[in-house]
Amino acid sequence: MLYASTFPSPVGALTALVDDDGALVELRFARHPPPDGVAWDDGRCAHVRAQLDAYFRGERREFALELRPRGTAWQRKVWDALLRIPAGTTIDYRELATRAGNPAAVRAAGRANATNPIPIIIPCHRVIGTNGALTGYGGGLDAKERLLLLEGVTLGRASRGAAAGTPARR
Numbered sequence: 001m002l003y004a005s006t007f008p009s010p011v012g013a014l015t016a017l018v019d020d021d022g023a024l025v026e027l028r029f030a031r032h033p034p035p036d037g038v039a040w041d042d043g044r045c046a047h048v049r050a051q052l053d054a055y056f057r058g059e060r061r062e063f064a065l066e067l068r069p070r071g072t073a074w075q076r077k078v079w080d081a082l083l084r085i086p087a088g089t090t091i092d093y094r095e096l097a098t099r100a101g102n103p104a105a106v107r108a109a110g111r112a113n114a115t116n117p118i119p120i121i122i123p124c125h126r127v128i129g130t131n132g133a134l135t136g137y138g139g140g141l142d143a144k145e146r147l148l149l150l151e152g153v154t155l156g157r158a159s160r161g162a163a164a165g166t167p168a169r170r
Contacts, residue, residue, distance in 0.1 A: 004038040005045035006030075010056050010150075011120075011143035016048040023066040024048055026117045029139040052120065058150065061087040069117045077101055078112035085126045088152040092130045114138070120147065 002025060006015040013030040017038060027048070028034060042049075047065065054060035069079055081099035085091055091099070097109035116124040119138055125147045129135045134155070137144035148155060 002026075002035070002038045003041040003044040004034045005040065005042045005049065006034075007042075007049050007052075009052060011139055011146055014052065014120075016045040016052075018045055018048065019068060021066070022047065023068040024118055024121065025068050025070065027119055027121060029119070029143070031140075032138065055120070056150070061151070063121045065121060067118060067121065069122065071112070071115065071117070074100070074105075074108065075112040075115060078109050079116055079118075079122050082113065082116065082122050082124055082126070085123055087123070087126075090126050090128045090148065090153055092128060094130060096127055123147075126151075126153075 001020055002017045003019075004015055004017050006013055008014075011029070015026075015028040015030075015032075015034050016024060017026040017028070017034060019025050022044060051060060051063050051065060055063070069076070071079065077100045078096065081096055084099065093106050093110045093113070094103070096113060097103055097106045100109055100112075102108070113124045113127050114136065116122050116138075119125065125137060125144045127135075134141050134144055134148075145155065
């Protein structure tokens with residue numbers, strides 16, 4: 001059984017889906033409604049909301065949640081690589097593929113990044129184009145930009161097309 005709760009955030013409404021053990025299975029933006037058959041239970045999802053609220057207030061840079069994303073072995077390798085990108089830094093898709101164990105699989109890494117079921121917490125927003133441009137994001141480019149700025153990434157004036165993203169190192 002999955003339990004869900006929807007709550008506001010600076011990047012729009014988010015819906016957390018947790019399993020019977022309280023492990024986070026998915027985090028969805030408002031544009032992606034939850035699946036049918038979930039039980040709505042704010043209490044079971046309160047720990048997810050509390051950590052996200054602290055993140056958005058700038059009080060948390062890392063999450064301490066049990067995660068159970070569903071995906072293939074390759075997707076899980078990519079998502080594990082995403083978890084190792086520190087807040088305030090960005091990498092490109094080629095580097096993501098390399099960190100996931102297959103430098104030649106740039107497109108496959110990009111696809112796995114795009115199918116990440118737990119955005120923000122598994123920080124797919126920290127992956128940018130090779131030229132530094134912000135690229136697609138499930139929550140929209142405005143949300144991606146806002147998350148990166150929250151984490152201290154300095155973006156160039158043309159961050160949505162031309163060379164731009166400058167990782168902030170901390």
